[in-house]
Amino acid sequence: MIGNLILSLALAFSIFSMIMYVFTFRGARNTLGIARLSYHAMTMLVITASVYLSFNIITHNYEFDYIYNYSNDQLSLGMLLSTFWAGQEGSFLLWVLFAALIGVFLQSYTSKREDLEPTVMFSYTAVVSFLLLMVSPLLKTPFAYLWANEIYIEAAKINQQFLSLSILQPFLMSDGQSGQFYVKVNKELYSLLAGQGIEFNTFIIQGKGLNPLLQNFWMQIHPPILFAGFALATVPYAFAISALMKNYYKDWVKQSFPWSLGAGGVLGLGIMLGGYWAYGVLGWGGYWAWDPVENSSLIPWIILVAVIHTMIVQRKEQKQGKEIGRFAKTNLILSITAFVLVIYSTFLTRSGILGDSSVHSFVDPGSLVYLFLVIFLLTFLIAGVGLVIYRWKNLSDEHNANENIWSRELSLFNAALILLASAIIVFFGTSAPIFGVTVEISFYDEMHIPLAIVMLILNALSLVLKWKETEGKEIFKGLRLSLILTLVFAILFIFVAGVKDFMMILLGVSAAFAFFINVEICIKVVAKNFKKIGSYLSHIGIAIFVLGVIGSGAYSKHADVDLVKGEKQNVLGYDMVFTGYEPFENNTKYRFNVVVTDGSDKKVVSPVMYISDFNQSMMREPDIVEGFTNDIYISPVGYEDNEGSSSGQEIIKINPGEEKVAGEKIIVRYVDFIKPDMTVMAQGGDFEMGANVIVQYEDKIEEIRLVSRKSGEGLTNIPVEIKALGAVLTLNHIDPMTKAAEIIFQKQAEQPQGQNVKKEVLSIQASIKPFVSLVWIGVFFTVLGFIIAMIKRSKEE
């Protein structure tokens, strides 16, 4: 109740603040103060709601549906706190929190700049209101109670002292198949318990817990940064809308610029950390899998980067005294698009529309949320695009001269264009599942290779271009040194590194070209003015990143090997020995140690395998030896302590009286059905049912009883071993009505006589990934460049 009340109040204040800002814009007096006050009240309420949720998570208040579903008592504090954003409701609240906090800075920033505040804060509060609506009790509040909808909870999650309570009995039920006990939790049960004076929090004492895939260090960092980036992307949108509302374009680029850089930097950092996390978790295939969830946050980032390029031009021209300047429409449209794409990304990943195509599974959250997200998207799209069209005539530039081909203006425009092309490709591929088709990963790769080549060469050339026009002689002079260095690199790249693929050679050489020229110019410029280092750093980063992608993407080597304990094996040029396993975390997980030797260098790689309580699944975690030139990446596949014990398994479907052939020459005959004792069954006691079976192999005949035993612990199928055959038979399923049986027939591999020595075998998938380090170094430089540029631009005014 309290949580929902706080959020509803916050929504009311947000809408009220928005309305007051409109009145202020329309010329009303005295409303500005009220708008500010309401905004701050809203922020305080959102902070309170977030603290309230965190507090309830820490104190394990499983009466909240959200907390029950994503946390449990076993999680460490860091993981526990990150369950805040483990689900849809909480991650929206996190987004609201960042939006509200960033708004405080935005309000203070805009209030110091003439009449900027009412219009900027109007569109900003509109966004915040929409986000708050999303977490309101109407849609997806994180404060919904567990009993609000009827659900079944495992009896083990209930305080055992209440299980014998008489009022509880009608709510207890067992699952016929697994024999598990469940408690039906609904409003009725809640009021009955309340009648007995039992608090719900003492009744339910355990939650479902966090998906083990999310139990990772980066879970604490990556989502918050990404949502901060999403929240920051609202700011350029608000500035663009503000300029259009006022029909005044002189200042908005200057003001929006540092915010756009900040949004690009933070969002970029968030995406990069997501990639780093994915790299360390098995099943994701490296740092980037073109998964819809990854893509959908990449698209707005690319657009932000594009608009940063064209904003430079408009800013430059305005500095030189022009009223509007070049690319005004482009800048407005891209600023609007970037934010609309953030909402689109949310729509794709939260509406359930991508159901089948993403690793992140998002089960349909309901048609109401779907509809709401569509309205959210359309509102901000139509408002933005509509305003641009409405102001179109005013935006047409003041007889701008044609851009010269050899001018920085045109090359910056082309940079934006190429980034736009990249965004369209990713957008197209990611949206395809809406229409029931998907593209393969090669679609993205093959499209981006030529694009990246053009982009890198363009970036390199643009550095020697001047504003307005450049003479051919100057261009050559500027490029000379870099061209020589690139030539040297190309020779080494082809003949020493041995790259043969033509497109890869082109890509690598253009990356090197961009790298050398950026470094050269950077040194010259920075010597005069250190603050200008930002953009060079970002471009150097991109060049390094591309080289890393070539190495790790195109030249990774893989091998599947079985390592026998104690035996040295050469895998991809490294000596690997499996030395045994060790349990950790209270014997719940196992580390499998592999000693990897490269020359004199010895390293222990310890991939992890365990059965997760959360989903009863085998979880495998790779381990990586990170190096500058090579990463050795070892994923566990399986472990056996007796060679060949699990070969040949077969399932036989058989009816009474029938004969089937299993393995090669083994005949299985279903003699008759073993009926369960009906009276015992009705009383809920232990019983057996199954099949009498005759197994015949050459002249050996054996009669066996295959049964499923039902007891308090559930249903167990009892395996029967036939030593003479080296086989194990287990009843998999039997239908008491038709008496049809399914029998699992497992043949053990024949073992050579006298060799019963226990052999421990670890199966691994080993990969050598060259120069992954460059990917991280590159992205780090890029992000750092954004931050430096942001600081410089924010001081520029």
Place this chain on the structure above:
Amino acid sequence: MKNKYIFGGIIVAVFLTLMIYLFTQTNVQYESDFTKVMEKGRTVKATGSWVKEKNYEIDKVNKTFSFFMRDEKGNEMKVVCPGTIPNNFESATSVVVTGEYTNGYFAAKDILTKCPSKYESPNKSS
């Protein structure tokens, strides 16, 4: 003509053509009806669920694992996948495999498992 329109036009035209071409080459359709998957003989993304009663098998020699998948109508087919069993395979509510149906089984290139843990409404029927 303005240079920005010439450049823009060329880049847009080239990449749109390339994109549409590649899209037609690499697009893969979803198919939840296995009778269609079996007759098509082309790469599809087959969606269905793992038949738990029929355990999966690991072929250590060929480094593959195989299991049976069932569609909504109850049609079943054998699926052979390269590599390891995905982390959350046992608990997956549905499975999406990309590949082609040949020689009596579905030769998958890629497998995707959907687990019911994230962003799901907790409905468990008894």
